[in-house]
């Protein structure tokens with residue numbers, strides 16, 4: 001059964017198919033409370049929201065109560081908490097070069113605009129259906145083909161240059177593009193990590209509103225128009241749609257204080273990331289696994305003694321499940337993750 005190799009390697013748990021929750025993680029032996037079960041730092045794509053770049057280390061995501069980090073990458077503007085983090089980040093020269101080129105292509109942030117992820121009334125409309133999604137992406141392909149032709153020609157014609165100018169004049173959603181860019185680099189440079197993305201659970205209708213779908217298509221055209229040429233072949237509707245479908249239920253938010261760690265009050269969401277091997281823990285309203293992010297690393301511990309054969313589950317509600325009624329928990333899980341919770345606590349409470 002498919003799951004990343006690092007998960008299959010564990011002697012104390014195994015990933016198995018469940019009756020009601022897709023794949024899940026199960027204890028293959030008794031696990032004492034406090035055992036560190038798993039850790040992973042492998043990220044297929046991540047974004048620190050642009051507004052936090054000065055305050056969040058681009059490498060380890062460290063955040064110090066809003067203080068600006070002094071060490072900067074002159075080309076991209078990313079900030080680092082230490083020279084060591086800067087060196088690790090910049091060692092991947094391709095990433096550095098490509099990121100700076102694409103960021104230059106994106107232009108300066110719009111001064112007047114609020115954050116890309118601020119509330120926008122257009123986002124309150126109903127989620128696009130699968131036929132609407134198919135037809136929007138099919139309609140986007142004609143423009144995409146024309147952009148590809150313009151980018152590939154050694155001497156673009158006047159209409160081709162005009163097309164590129166028009167596309168780049170549409171304000172892009174910088175945070176979305178800056179999430180898609182590392183995913184494209186994963187596709188280009190780490191095929192095995194992208195293979196792990198492909199086996200994650202998918203959401204067939206991942207766009208939260210018609211405006212969200214439109215922004216994804218704008219980003220597709222924008223990336224085609226400004227990304228470095230070696231990446232062009234990877235910028236396909238299929239890859240961007242896969243990224244959206246896989247990210248929908250699998251990303252972890254990057255909080256200023258980790259919620260499982262008692263920091264729920266006043267914690268800010270600084271961005272999010274797709275840690276592929278961390279995406280196999282199902283939710284339980286009575287979790288037995290406790291998680292915390294340490295830098296780029298997600299770590300998972302046993303919160304109590306666990307018997308052999310028990311399902312190993314985290315809480316998607318970040319500790320809030322303790323104060324919520326069964327109905328409140330189920331409503332929140334349905335609203336945010338679109339599933340009917342099948343956990344043992346919900347089943348026990350109904351009976």
Ligand SMILES: C[S@@+](CC[C@H](N)C(=O)[O-])C[C@H]1O[C@@H](n2cnc3c(N)ncnc32)[C@H](O)[C@@H]1O
Pocket residue numbers: 020021022023024200201249250279280281282283284337339340341342343
């Ligand atoms: C991060 S994935 C967890 C791994 C997933 N089960 C798989 O097969 O890849 C989250 C998804 O797992 C399923 N899931 C997790 N916890 C669940 C639960 N308590 N009840 C029902 N489905 C659950 C939902 O479909 C949810 O969108």
